[in-house]
Amino acid sequence: MPATGRREVLTALGAAGMLPVAGPAAAQTAAAPPAAASAPPPAAASAAAARAVESVRDAILRLSREVWTNAELSLHEVKSAAIHLRELEAAGFRTVSRGTSGVPTAFVSEWSNGSGGPRLGYLPEYDALPGLGNAAEPRRTPGPTGAEVGHGCGHNMLGAGCTGGAIALRRMMEAEGTPGTIRVYGCAAEETEGAKVYMARDGLFADLDAALAWHPAPFAGAGIVRLNALDKVKVMFHGRTAHAGIDPWNGRSALKAAEMFGIGVQMMREHVEPSARMHYIYEQAGVAPNVIPDFAQVWIILRDLDRPKVEGLTAWVKQVAEGAATATQTRAEVLHFFGTHDLLPNEPLARLLHRHLAAVPIEWTPAEQEFAKACQREMKLREAGLAAQPLPFLHEISAGGSTDVGEVSYQAPVGVFAWPTMPLGVGLHTWPVTACGGMSIGDKGSLNTARILAAAGWELMTDAALREAAKADFAKRRGDRPFKPSLPASQLRPIGLPAFMTRTADDEMVTGID
Structure with a gap:
């Protein structure tokens, strides 16, 4: 060629999306002659x-x-x-x-x-x-x-x-x-x-x-x-709201916990293997700057070469979430809701x-x-x-x-x-x-x-x-490894199902009741 x-x-x-960063090694890999x-x-x-x-x-x-x-x-x-x-x-x-x-x-x-x-x-x-x-x-x-x-x-x-x-x-x-x-x-x-x-x-x-x-x-x-193998995780922080100008000392910011969590993930990057990928977004981070947020949510995706490596990343991320909650006197909730093998x-x-x-x-x-x-x-x-x-x-x-x-x-x-x-x-x-x-x-x-x-x-x-x-x-x-599902046993169905697929007759019966 x-x-x-x-x-x-x-x-x-x-x-x-089928190659790592381009370079001489990538070129040699892509152009390698077939073994047979x-x-x-x-x-x-x-x-x-x-x-x-x-x-x-x-x-x-x-x-x-x-x-x-x-x-x-x-x-x-x-x-x-x-x-x-x-x-x-x-x-x-x-x-x-x-x-x-x-x-x-x-x-x-x-x-x-x-x-x-x-x-x-x-x-x-x-x-x-x-x-x-x-x-x-x-x-x-x-x-x-x-x-x-x-x-x-x-x-x-x-x-x-x-x-x-x-x-x-x-x-x-x-x-x-x-x-x-x-x-x-x-x-x-x-x-x-x-x-x-x-x-x-x-x-x-x-x-x-x-x-x-x-x-x-x-x-x-x-x-x-x-x-790569993959895990998808939602990290939710629960705090306490208060007026940000009058009595902020009475609040505990879930947003600050989410920000500290993000910093913790950045601190991980120096110490993970080059094959690891960690990317996240802030899905919820408060409603008004003068109201201390009592809830924040981060969606993070973790990837690596195989399940054991990804499971190691996920365990580490859970520790980071707990640490961020401890530092901000909030409460962390971690939902590992999806995963795949490589x-x-x-x-x-x-x-x-x-x-x-x-x-x-x-x-x-x-x-x-x-x-x-x-x-x-x-x-x-x-x-x-x-x-x-x-x-x-x-x-x-x-x-x-x-x-x-x-x-x-x-x-x-x-x-x-x-x-x-x-x-x-x-x-x-x-x-x-x-x-x-x-x-x-x-x-x-x-x-x-x-x-x-x-x-x-x-x-x-x-x-x-x-x-x-x-x-x-x-x-x-x-190899001789038995198949272990990537999904947690507690995850019975996707969390993203639209409401019309999960609503039941019982829902209709209680609509409007305080």
Whole structure:
């Protein structure tokens, strides 16, 4: 790869959050030659998957476009989940559960052929992000739901590719009489309190031979990619209010406790490992400067390479909170409400996906390239357009981000790949991702990834040696540690559920009673 191409690769990886700070070491890591040459994909499987996807093309595009049009925030995805279930049921899948594992917008859907056979899981996501609503135009302009909510991470395409791949694989298996089970997990709320973590606590992935997924990116690629473990914590301080001018000595400021907590976290930074990430916001800090705040709340996210490291950070943060409360004569309350494992890569599955993504042409029309360049102009980026070639197989890429797919990867072998659905240099969680996802660029992403996922799924269903290789790699990387859920046992459901999903008839009966 020429130097210019290598720089573009690193820029794309960095924009997608898949590299640490760029530098010589990062460049060598990204450009490292593969340890073993990847075999070409079986032509028959790739061609059969292409035909199967074409036969369900309309369903895949309905999924992507309707979820994009009806963008919903995490834990609010009532319409989006229903759209996926509608298409799955129409394709012959049985709905196993709705509101799975205590998450109202999660589901499990399944189709089996014959008796026995492998079990393969697909992991569609469908939640959107706040503030990223946009029309399918290369400029900032409100979309179908205004500017408040939009698919700035491309989950409309991610979901359509995964669910579409499952539907296409069903057609292939039925045509050949291939035994096995395809299971589609409706993975709600990946952006906040991902349903996969609750499902994993219930052991819902433990019987899979493998699970497959993909994610939108500025490039096509697969490899040994690691993402961090994570904990999400709310730190609440309870003080005593008073008039800040007349008798402040009678108050105890919860805000001062929160500020001291923040200083304590800063004091930690010198002594944590370079892989650690700690970032927080003040969610509540008082209502008026002349009223001493009796309540303050901080939301902090902690990341590191694996669960033991993250658990160490979380324990330390709890000590910092207690210290801040003691120093300010307030009371600290710490709620650890969410966590994930690190993403455990699987080399046989990564190579399988890389072979199949390399078999799918990345083709753009002049109008699509101009759309991408117009987005880049708006963002004041180099007008490089859309990636037209896949990356070489990636080796030992380590990033600071996290995903609830990590929880699945500790229960079953997981394969994940990236596919271009946004301009080069554009990062996730930005408006151009929403814009591209609502037009032909996004359509191609949904269709092409469904083809890759169906072809890879077919190989897993029909190749026992491949399944055994994936399981052996999984066992080697995970070791003999028993699976320990990242969620606290006391956390029965997400804390961010909207009121309409938790209100009961008893609530209505007592409304208005003092």
